[in-house]
Amino acid sequence: MSQVLEVKNLTKTFRGRRDWPWSPKSVAVEPISFTLGAGETLAIMGETGSGKSTLAKLVAGVESASGGAIYLNGQKLYDNNTKQRCQNIRMIFQDSEKSLNSQRTIGQQLEEPLLFNTKMNPEQRYHSVVQVLRKVGLLSEHYEFYPHMLSTGQKQRVAIARAITLEPQIIVADEALVALDPSVRAQIINLMLDLQQEMGISYIFVTHSPQIVKHIADKILILYRGKMISFEQTELLLNKSQEPYVEQLLHEHLSTEHSNKKRQKR
Ligand SMILES: Nc1ncnc2c1ncn2[C@@H]1O[C@H](COP(=O)(O)OP(=O)(O)OP(=O)(O)O)[C@@H](O)[C@H]1O
Ligand SMILES: [Mg+2]
Known part of the structure; x- marks a missing residue:
C-alpha cells in the first residue's frame, strides 16, 4: 500500500507563561514517527493528557511542531514548523x-x-x-x-x-463522535466508511472507545505521557499480550477477536 503520510520524529513542547520566564515548559509529544497508507484508518489512543489531540493538531497543521517533519505524498508540509492548513488534510473537532x-x-x-x-x-x-x-x-x-x-x-x-x-486525502477526527448517541454514532461511522471507500480517504481517529477502534481501525497508535508506546496493525495488537497499560486500553471492552472485515459487517 502506498504511504500517503509519513510522520518523522514529531515533537511538541509548550512554552510556559510568556510573562513568567521561569515557568516550566511542558513536553506534550516526544519524538513520534508513523506512516499512514491511502484509504487506511489509524486510531490514536491513550489516557487523558497523553498527547492525542496535540498529535492530531500537529498533523492537521492546527498547531506548529517544535521538531520533526510531516510528509504528504513525499512532500514536506508546514515548512519551518509553522501553523499552516493543508487542503489535503482536514480536521473534524469534538x-x-x-x-x-x-x-x-x-x-x-x-x-x-x-x-x-x-x-x-x-x-x-x-x-x-x-x-x-x-x-x-x-x-x-x-x-x-x-x-x-x-x-x-x-x-x-x-x-x-x-x-x-x-x-482531502486525510481527515483527522479528534473525538468527533463522542457527543453522539450510539445509534447516530453508528450511522456517522458507516457514513465515514462509505466516504472512505468512495473517495479513498485516510482517517486518523482520536478516540477513547475500543469499540470504535475495533470497528474501523487498521492500525493503532498508543500514547502514554506524550510517548508513543505502540504502533501496530490492529489485528496484531489485539492478538498478542501487552504491557498492562495497553492491555487495559484495548482488552477491557474487547474480545481478542478483531474483525478485519469491517466493511462486510455492515
Ligand atoms: N496550549 C497548550 N499549552 C500548554 N500545554 C498544553 C497545551 N495544549 C495541551 N497541553 C498539554 O499537553 C498535554 C497533552 O494534551 P492533549 O490535549 O494533547 O491530551 P489528550 O491526550 O488529547 O487528552 P484528552 O484525552 O483529555 O483529550 C497535556 O499535559 C496538556 O496540558
Ligand atoms: Mg484530546
Whole structure:
C-alpha cells in the first residue's frame, strides 16, 4: 500500500507563561514517527493528557511542531514548523456545535472553502455544496438552515461535509463522535466508511472507545505521557499480550477477536 503520510520524529513542547520566564515548559509529544497508507484508518489512543489531540493538531497543521517533519505524498508540509492548513488534510473537532458559525447558514459555511480555494462561480459553488450535502445524507434544503435548526447528528454531518468539500486525502477526527448517541454514532461511522471507500480517504481517529477502534481501525497508535508506546496493525495488537497499560486500553471492552472485515459487517 502506498504511504500517503509519513510522520518523522514529531515533537511538541509548550512554552510556559510568556510573562513568567521561569515557568516550566511542558513536553506534550516526544519524538513520534508513523506512516499512514491511502484509504487506511489509524486510531490514536491513550489516557487523558497523553498527547492525542496535540498529535492530531500537529498533523492537521492546527498547531506548529517544535521538531520533526510531516510528509504528504513525499512532500514536506508546514515548512519551518509553522501553523499552516493543508487542503489535503482536514480536521473534524469534538464539538461541531462550536466549530459552526451560528450567524451563517450551512450553505454559506460549506461554500467558504470553495470560495477561497477554487475558481468556481457562485452557481458552481452552490451545486457543489448541494452535492456534498447529499453525500453526507442531508438535503438541499439544509443549505438555507442555520446551525441551531439542526440536530447534533446533523451538525456532525455538516462537519464531515465541510471536511470533504475539497476532497482531502486525510481527515483527522479528534473525538468527533463522542457527543453522539450510539445509534447516530453508528450511522456517522458507516457514513465515514462509505466516504472512505468512495473517495479513498485516510482517517486518523482520536478516540477513547475500543469499540470504535475495533470497528474501523487498521492500525493503532498508543500514547502514554506524550510517548508513543505502540504502533501496530490492529489485528496484531489485539492478538498478542501487552504491557498492562495497553492491555487495559484495548482488552477491557474487547474480545481478542478483531474483525478485519469491517466493511462486510455492515
Ligand atoms: N496550549 C497548550 N499549552 C500548554 N500545554 C498544553 C497545551 N495544549 C495541551 N497541553 C498539554 O499537553 C498535554 C497533552 O494534551 P492533549 O490535549 O494533547 O491530551 P489528550 O491526550 O488529547 O487528552 P484528552 O484525552 O483529555 O483529550 C497535556 O499535559 C496538556 O496540558
Ligand atoms: Mg484530546
